[in-house]
Amino acid sequence: MIKLYDEALSGNCHKVRMLLSFLGLEYESVPISVPDLEHKTPEYLAMNPLGKVPVLEDGGEIIRDSQAILYYLARKYGNGEWLPEGDAASGHVMEWLSFAANEMIHGCAMARALVLFNREGDRDAARALAEQCLDILNGHLEGRDWLVGTAPAVADIACYVYAGLVHQGGVDPLTYANVAAWLARVEALPGYVGMAALPAGDN
Ligand SMILES: N[C@@H](CCC(=O)N[C@@H](CS)C(=O)NCC(=O)O)C(=O)O
Known part of the structure; x- marks a missing residue:
């Protein structure tokens, strides 16, 4: 199952939540508390050395950065929508x-x-x-x-x-x-x- 390392108040995370919903994809939201510095733990930094949310995990692939994740999801699951051709x-x-x-x-x-x-x-x-x-x-x-x-x-x-x-x-x-x-x-x-x-x- 797709996992989104997710902070509720983050607009960057929300971009990804929106596309996951538009695509009708099921996913697990893994809450990461920025105030509690959960994005700075060694385990989290191993996924994203920048220490920022969001991060997406999909079939062993780890993608960081909301724009990159939007592009990845649209390419992989968009069925020709969300990424215009040409x-x-x-x-x-x-x-x-x-x-x-x-x-x-x-x-x-x-x-x-x-x-x-x-x-x-x-x-x-x-x-x-x-x-x-x-x-x-x-x-x-x-x-x-x-x-x-x-x-x-x-x-x-x-x-x-x-x-x-x-x-x-x-x-x-x-x-x-x-x-x-x-x-x-x-x-x-x-x-x-x-x-x-x-x-x-x-x-
Ligand atoms: N370019 C990144 C920026 C990510 C970013 O700045 N995330 C913020 C939350 S919206 C964050 O993790 N802030 C905590 C920090 O920088 O320590 C993206 O678009 O995902």
């Missing part, structure tokens, strides 16, 4: 996975973490970058339903979570009309699951 579409998916792992983490996720977990850091700088990320998403989504092509893809999941959670950091994504419509579109997909501070979904 050279250009693949390149665009990678653009958004990289955006999710870089700008959105330093902007949207950081703005949230500074407030929610009372971390030290520059809240104004994180919010400014979060607003820039939402602006970029909003512009790109003008006239489009999904980030790449005409169907939802791993790019949408990777960017959705911290765009949806950034209100916890004091930036309201719903003031960006195209982003608001896209968030609602993701939340209406069959199999959508929420987490604390994201809509609950059906499951």
Whole structure:
């Protein structure tokens, strides 16, 4: 059975929970408490030397990093969905996975973490970058339903979570009309699951 080393409040873990649910895959969630430093034990570091969640275990294969896990699961179990075909579409998916792992983490996720977990850091700088990320998403989504092509893809999941959670950091994504419509579109997909501070979904 697939195992997800999982922290309930982690948006990066939530990206993986969402795709597992969209794909209808059964899995075991292994809770890893970040506050209790369970991601820094020798056993955990043997799986992920970076000491971060999520990690996915599937048939003896260990994959770390939410973007990498999304790509792996979509390739292995997606039946042609979630990863659009073609050279250009693949390149665009990678653009958004990289955006999710870089700008959105330093902007949207950081703005949230500074407030929610009372971390030290520059809240104004994180919010400014979060607003820039939402602006970029909003512009790109003008006239489009999904980030790449005409169907939802791993790019949408990777960017959705911290765009949806950034209100916890004091930036309201719903003031960006195209982003608001896209968030609602993701939340209406069959199999959508929420987490604390994201809509609950059906499951
Ligand atoms: N690029 C990684 C980042 C993972 C990451 O930063 N996870 C956070 C939780 S959302 C974590 O483990 N933080 C604890 C720490 O860095 O000590 C991914 O997308 O999975």
